[in-house]
Amino acid sequence: MSAMSYSPGGRVAHWFYGIAVGFALFSGFGQMPIFKRYYLADIPGLGWTANYYATSDIHYLAAALLLGMLAWRLALDTRTTGAAWSWGPRTWWGWTLLGLLMISGAAKVLRNAGVFLPPPLIMVLDFTHLGSAMAFMFTGLAALVKPKPKPNLRGLVS
Amino acid sequence: MANAISRRNFLRGGLAAAAGVAASGVVLPQAVKAAGGQELCTVLDLSKCIGCEACVDSCRETWQDTVPDPVSPMPKPFPARVPTQDWSKRKDVSDRLTPYNFLYVEHLDFEHKGQAVELHVPRRCMHCVNPPCTNLCPFGAGRVEKNGIVNIDPDVCLGGAKCKQACPWHIPQRQSGVGVYLDIMPSYAGNGVMFKCHRCLPLVREGKQPQCVQVCPEQVQSIGLRPQMLSQAEAMARQKAAADGADPNKWRDYVYGLEENGGTNTLYVSPVPFSVVSAAIDQAHASAAPGGGKGKGAAGKQGGKRRKAGFAGRPPMRPVANSMESAENLTTALVLAPLAGLAAGFTRLFGKKPPSEQPPQEQPSSEQGGQS
Ligand code: HEM
Ligand code: SF4
Ligand code: SF4
Ligand code: SF4
Numbered sequence: 001m002s003a004m005s006y007s008p009g010g011r012v013a014h015w016f017y018g019i020a021v022g023f024a025l026f027s028g029f030g031q032m033p034i035f036k037r038y039y040l041a042d043i044p045g046l047g048w049t050a051n052y053y054a055t056s057d058i059h060y061l062a063a064a065l066l067l068g069m070l071a072w073r074l075a076l077d078t079r080t081t082g083a084a085w086s087w088g089p090r091t092w093w094g095w096t097l098l099g100l101l102m103i104s105g106a107a108k109v110l111r112n113a114g115v116f117l118p119p120p121l122i123m124v125l126d127f128t129h130l131g132s133a134m135a136f137m138f139t140g141l142a143a144l145v146k147p148k149p150k151p152n153l154r155g156l157v158s
Numbered sequence: 159m160a161n162a163i164s165r166r167n168f169l170r171g172g173l174a175a176a177a178g179v180a181a182s183g184v185v186l187p188q189a190v191k192a193a194g195g196q197e198l199c200t201v202l203d204l205s206k207c208i209g210c211e212a213c214v215d216s217c218r219e220t221w222q223d224t225v226p227d228p229v230s231p232m233p234k235p236f237p238a239r240v241p242t243q244d245w246s247k248r249k250d251v252s253d254r255l256t257p258y259n260f261l262y263v264e265h266l267d268f269e270h271k272g273q274a275v276e277l278h279v280p281r282r283c284m285h286c287v288n289p290p291c292t293n294l295c296p297f298g299a300g301r302v303e304k305n306g307i308v309n310i311d312p313d314v315c316l317g318g319a320k321c322k323q324a325c326p327w328h329i330p331q332r333q334s335g336v337g338v339y340l341d342i343m344p345s346y347a348g349n350g351v352m353f354k355c356h357r358c359l360p361l362v363r364e365g366k367q368p369q370c371v372q373v374c375p376e377q378v379q380s381i382g383l384r385p386q387m388l389s390q391a392e393a394m395a396r397q398k399a400a401a402d403g404a405d406p407n408k409w410r411d412y413v414y415g416l417e418e419n420g421g422t423n424t425l426y427v428s429p430v431p432f433s434v435v436s437a438a439i440d441q442a443h444a445s446a447a448p449g450g451g452k453g454k455g456a457a458g459k460q461g462g463k464r465r466k467a468g469f470a471g472r473p474p475m476r477p478v479a480n481s482m483e484s485a486e487n488l489t490t491a492l493v494l495a496p497l498a499g500l501a502a503g504f505t506r507l508f509g510k511k512p513p514s515e516q517p518p519q520e521q522p523s524s525e526q527g528g529q530s
Pocket of ligand 4: 218261354355356357369371
């Protein structure tokens with residue numbers, strides 16, 4: 001923004017974020033029984049996409065990367081000023097969705113680790129996670145296709 | 159083994175043990191009431207089973223009518239290769255798992271230490287302690303009740319059969335043409351409802367025993383709180399091992415369900431080691447006709463390549479690793495990642511230089527942009 005601003009982590013952070021979100025979306029949607037039905041798993045080399053345990057592991061890794069980056073960003077913001085983050089949601093709406101994804105996702109992780117959560121709560125969590133994932137994807141795609149009125153995307157989206 | 163106690167066992171074992179002192183060995187219905195939500199577990203003494211199938215009959219009588227009949231004609235799935243499964247015209251099939259048959263008995267004849275052995279093994283859902291079928295269900299249709307009963311909500315299930323694939327025994331069975339998917343986009347998403355043993359949840363909620371436990375003339379099954387059932391299984395298995403001429407400390411070889419899939423709330427105890435039972439089952443399946451005696455089992459016409467007919471709907475009894483182990487391990491990574499991120503941020507790792515101290519070319523053009 002201002003001439004004083006800088007972008008912590010630079011391009012690397014930007015790419016890591018893209019990778020984390022991309023893999024989370026792909027492996028997340030892979031949690032629904034669609035990749036086999038709709039031929040994706042028939043493409044040579046993509047047979048593993050029909051293996052729920054494989055896509056689940058990828059989802060965990062993508063989520064870990066995402067959580068790590070967001071925690072880093074949060075902590076760094078308390079220690080420095082003038083950081084203009086080149087990655088992450090740009091609207092309160094985007095942040096809300098990401099927040100919902102993280103909270104519901106973390107609860108699902110606990111459940112998977114064997115912690116008892118009441119079934120009705122799990123259903124709420126599942127639909128929150130799924131709904132915000134879809135909304136997040138469409139918001140993100142819209143933002144990619146039609147960038148915000150900030151003109152300087154040079155070298156970032158390539 | 160290292161994984162003898164899964165996390166959930168561990169977390170709840172203490173509580174259950176405490177409650178167990180109060181409940182002191184009583185069986186249902188008192189145990190259920192006293193338990194107030196402790197995990198229930200069954201023990202099956204296979205030496206006692208005479209293979210009469212009274213359990214199968216009573217399960218069918220009680221629950222078959224709760225499984226609806228499909229609409230006719232059934233929605234044609236897109237793409238056309240997606241198999242539909244219709245067991246509604248073959249509800250009589252009782253020698254394998256089907257959507258209308260939650261329990262069947264595997265009848266085995268084999269030789270062990272030079273002796274002919276006849277063994278009957280009632281098979282149904284194992285009610286895993288940390289069940290992958292439920293954990294991986296994307297819609298919350300799979301449920302684990304506080305009493306440990308694993309069941310599928312037929313009003314929510316879309317019949318994608320992910321649970322069946324996730325289950326190491328492929329227990330849940332699909333009936334197409336029933337359920338809520340009919341009201342959404344029946345040709346494009348969903349394919350029916352998955353059905354399996356729900357441990358007679360409606361009866362257990364009333365403090366009653368499951369049907370198959372109640373009606374068995376030989377009292378093959380007992381049901382109670384998990385810690386007590388574990389000790390009961392161990393005591394029984396030690397005797398079986400000794401009677402089989404083995405070291406009683408090898409009793410684990412005579413129990414199935416202790417470590418399978420991370421531990422199940424069904425514990426089979428056998429007079430011969432389960433390696434022997436498993437081999438006998440595999441052999442029986444390899445030579446068996448498909449369940450129901452004819453055809454490919456489910457009336458799926460374009461089912462594509464299926465598992466060998468004799469295996470379909472008939473779970474093996476091999477050792478099974480914990481399906482959730484990888485997720486349980488990755489949980490550690492998920493906890494550590496944000497901590498590492500915080501540490502990096504607070505120490506200004508990767509984010510040090512304030513812009514004024516930087517040569518201008520250090521941050522090429524990265525001011526704004528990126529995804530939402
Ligand atoms: C951009 C971020 C994310 C997207 C787009 C996303 C998307 C999805 C989708 C579509 C599903 C399948 C539907 C469902 O089960 O509800 C799913 C499942 C799941 N997600 Fe996420 N998710 C994201 C972040 C996270 C995070 C941060 C966590 C953990 C902290 C997480 C944990 C899970 C878990 C545990 C499942 C259940 C399937 C499994 O066991 O792997 N997700 N996700
Ligand atoms: S468990 Fe009991 S009812 Fe079922 S077949 Fe064996 S003896 Fe008969
Ligand atoms: S045996 Fe299969 S269906 Fe039953 S609880 Fe375990 S994973 Fe689920
Ligand atoms: S517990 Fe109930 S539902 Fe399950 S096999 Fe026995 S009778 Fe059938």
